[in-house]
Amino acid sequence: MTESRFINFALPPWLSAGPAMAVLLFFLAAPLCIVAAYSLMEADPHGGVRAAFSSEAYVRFLFERDWDGNLALDGSYAAIFARSFLLAAAATALCLLAAFPAAYCIAGQPPERRGLLLLLITIPFWANLLVRTYCWVLILRDSGLANTWLSALGVIASPLPLMYTDGAILAGLAYSYLPFMALPIYAALEKTDWRLMEAARDLYAGWWQTLFRIAVPLARGGIAAGCIMVFIPSLGAFIAPDLLGGGRKLMIGSLIQLQFSSSRNWPFGSAAAFVLLAAVLLVLWLWLRRGGAQKAQW
């Protein structure tokens, strides 16, 4: 009886998927189409675009009009992209290193304590990103916490130059996105059958072997999800590079932001955002093709 009632209420698939499709259409497809269209138009001198076709924005990525107006091969933007990708990859690796042990420990706790520990991981996330990043300025600058303590302990004689380095950017990024890594790994580990770990120990697997041959493969789906969720926002970040890196080098995020503000070149900003999106999709696609897909459990 229950079964037939369920069938009565069931909607045809195309209709039941309607709300999801509408959300995707309005919040994903439509904005992307606008960005794509803008990237192929001419820049309005006062910001915005003029309705005229131009592929100049894409040409600019590889070819720069030199000071005399000729087209010449130019690596500036490629270098900016490469730097951003490297930094995002490093931030992701750092997050993974910090988040896996944390998630592993939490998943191994009695259930009543896990909730509290997870809450503690997410609490910093309630504060504004700008505020959290600025706190790192207070820690890392010459007269900041780190240098004050180190010199009080007599470890250093003069302040270490911690601020305005790639390391400072990395610390800020990894700190900002740590929960994005810890939560999916925890979710994956929590679902696994911990008897497998016990069995491994019973069969004389060492601590490292248990970790790398049992726990890590079981958490693979969570690790993959976490990596994607940290890598992508790190790639577009501009607050940490500007505040902690001293704005000395452009990142993709700051490049795009610049085009929409003082450089008033919306088409180039849109094109940069689009190239970034394409690059991310390409990396993901290659990764999924290499077999990540079968093993990743989302």
Added chain:
Amino acid sequence: MKHRKLLAFAVTAAALAAAPAGAEGKLYLYNWTDYTAPGLIEKFEKETGVEVVLDTYDSNETLLAKLKSGGGGYDIVVPSHNFVPILLEEGLLQEIGADKMPGFSNISKAWRSPPWDPGNRYTVPWQLGSTSFTVDTGAYAGDINTYKILFEPPAELQGQIGMFNSPDEVISMALTYLGFPLCNENSAQMKEVRDLLVAQKPHVKVYNSDGIKDRLVSGEVLAHMNWNGYSIRARDEKPSLHYAYPKEGVITWVDNLAVPKDAKNPENAKRFIAFFLRPENAAAQSNFAGYDSGNAEAAAHLDADKKSAPELSTPAGAKLVFSSSCSQQAIALQDKVWTEIKK
């Protein structure tokens, strides 16, 4: 242009949100962050019964984009002088006939009928000041009144320089140092600017337009590009910080009160502007923000520390340089220089 405070803006917004509902309607004010004296708004509300709603922005570009998209519904906006011609060209402002308003005669002659608004048909000055730099004279004892300090720093200041993170302002300053016109479309001259800034980069510790006072007071940098009003706040906390009036030219800006074309309460907007033209009210704003209001009669109402502040009195005979709205070609060259510095 000069007050992008990262953390403090919520305070003013929260204070103003609590204003009583007015029987005289509302006034939607759209101003730079941390740039509206709370006491001024309270006084206006009490006097007129108009409820003021404040919203803030952090760049002229944001203001332009918002007005262009027809959004906002603001009654008063505060564009910088170089953006007034752009807003006029786009037809985004309405005529208010400021020159016929009571109190207009209080504005100092030097600031009446400026090139960006001949006859003051659209605007009156809100705050005006200069962009130069602040030096810790405890670390460097020589003459600071030249941009050489910043662009080709002496040994004491090398590696201890802070610059704004804004292509337009940094490049305008470099152009002034080199004696070239601003908004430059000459690629040979812009190449020289690039060379100067690329050579300067190793001496620069940070490019950031926020938190300037913090870095100067904590000694993190010894010289920093700065606005005169912010320099006062820094000197308050560290007396060895002095503001420079470079002999090559002092870059001057004026932020102006204007009424958007689609304002819903233009009468209240004009009431506010007339209110602001009264010397005691202009002085209240200057006491809060630390900038000159262009109101000649306001001086009597200024706090003692503002009256005597060297940052507020540009030396007689100083060469003033005004930025203007740059052409697309000039902006493209600026972007090119900036990318080359930071690639």
